[in-house]
Amino acid sequence: MSTTRADERTPLLDDDGGGGGGGRSNGEPSQETTLSTLPSPSASKSTTRQVAPDLLRGVLMILMALDHTSVSLGAYPHGTGTHSEEASVPVTQWSAPLPFAMRSSTHMVAPGFSLLMGMGIAYFIESRSRQGWTVTRQLRHIAVRTLAILLVNYASVGVSMATWTGKFLVVPNIILVALALDYLFVGVLYVLHVAYVEPWLKRTFSRRQGRCEADEDDESAVASLGEGSSSTLVTVAVDAFLVLLAGVTLSANILTSAHHGVCPATQGHAHDHISAATSDAPTIWLLAGGHTFQAAAAASSSRPSSPPEVCQHPGKLLYNFLFQQVTCLDQGILSGFPPVGWLSFVIFGVAYGRWLLASRKRNISAQSINASLAVVFALLFVSTRLGQWGNTSTHCLSTPDQLAQKAGSNPYLASWRSFAYIVKYPPDAAFAFATLAGNFILLALFDVALSTGPSLIKKSLQNPSNILLAYGVQPLFFYGAHFWVLMTVQAILLYSGLAKRNAEGRPEVGLGWVFLAGYATVLGVMWPLCVAFGRFKRRQGGDSVWKFL
Secondary structure, three states: OOOOOOOOOOOOEEOOOOOOOOEEOOOOOOOOOOOOOOOOOOOOOOEEEEOHHHHHHHHHHHHHHHHHHHHHHOOOOOOOEOOOOEOOOOEOOEOOHHHHHHHHHHOOHHHHHHHHHHHHHHHHHHHHHHOOOOHHHHHHHHHHHHHHHHHHHHHHHHHHHHHHHOOOOOEEEOOHHHHHHHHHHHHHHHHHHHHHHHHHHHHHHHHHOOOOOOOOOOHHHHHOOOOOHHHHHHHHHHHHHHHHHHHHHHHHHHHOOHHHHEOOOOOOOHHHHOOOOOOOOOEEOOOOOOOOEEOOOOOOOOOOOOOHHHHOOHHHHHHHHHHOOEEEHHHOEEEOOOHHHHHHHHHHHHHHHHHHHHHHHHOOOHHHHHHHHHHHHHHHHHHHHHOOOOOOOEOOEOOHHHHOOOOOOOHHHOOHHHHHOOOOEOOOHHHHHHHHHHHHHHHHHHHHHHHHOOHHHHHHHHOOOOHHHHHHOOHHHHHHHHHHHHHHHHHHHHHHOOOEEOOOOOEEOOOOHHHHHHHHHHHHHHHHHHHHHHHHHHOOOOOOHHHHO
8 A cells, every 4th residue: 555755734633533622624734733644545534633622722812812912902900910920929909800800811821832732742743753754854843843933933022022122132032932942842852752762661661571572673572562561551651750740840830939939928018029020120011921021121221120140140040041030131031931930731731642642542532531631620729729739829918808817817718819819920830720720621612512512513613714723723823923913903003092101101991992992803803814824834835834833
């Protein structure tokens, strides 16, 4: 039987494959969340792409645009706590209920991106290994995709940051730089693990059990171990190690935070505590961010926002870049998302992808896996509230809700906003559990709709032109392009007088019809753009650089 050469357009999943959420046969170029065997011209069944992860990405894009539009137009004081969502920073006042709920919903975005990126690594390497890609080719693919992510970041975030700060930034990091580095790190290690480490472990355990007497270079003997108990044991051990490693890297966020996530009793109000990142420097609401960054932007002040001993010491600067937020404009660095801070989500995503792949052989539905993980993470989050563990806001809640409590009461149970408050910079365990629970709930719901829902809903969700798939299949393109749309909308509103600048020079429209119109415009423009870009990609060659977007 003849086979075709696998390239960047080769679909990754057969229509009976796992991964959850049904499939569609629309010719869409594959992303790294699907799986297939090597296609054959004589194959009777069509290759498909799993829909649920794309639908989730589409939801995440909508939430991301909500967050960025609220920042660029000044819809409300950004953050669930009006001063900060940072570790070890006191919270003295909540945002109003609607802004609090809006901001909280957008917390799912970065963890969802990271989770699906890790899942994609597992799917991609499994697929391309089956198709005969060499280790070198897989590593080259990962390197090129990393560069593509960084280029999109510079073309979008870099431009908008330069507009606000008046400086070209070498490291304009509002999540994409962190994700690119995490993708490169995890991707390279996992390629090497799948190619060398895991096969060696299976051979070693098999010999010890007396199940294989063949020489270690006997590939046919190694292949025969796939269903053996040694192979299963190694697979389970690797999965457990990945989960443990994700937990360790998540714990590092707490251990490396100021005071290990505890607010000392001597600290005063939040506005007195905000670190050197806020003192002696005006606030710049970066269009790209979804977070308030403090920068020494005034012409009269050249003092960097991070302490000079950090910005001027290469070792300390690297450490803070990896683990904390850094604002060193003189060094061209403005980083709100430390790569190590988000590494745990990518690593867990690899484990999640492995579970989905294994579930195909065991007739376990992705719906069951997603629903189970949603319940587990929801319970873990509740335990962080009741047991007051896994938080980097310990002794930090001092809002009127807490002041009305009796001494010694659990501050997280003072109100619904106290219960829902989580720290994002860097993400603590409570943040990880809450946001992963939300992502897995959505994945499970999409699975249910695609597997047991009415045919009309199934067809609608699988239509490649529906808004969720249009955004979700082109996530990197959406990310880069929506900044330019946002800047255009902001300029139009300011020029027309519909948006006014406040005393600090930022647009401020509030949560009225102007904000809603601006948000709807961003989504409305991006919808046909994403559909058109998808069609453009399908016309490109298999090794086209456009495939990486």
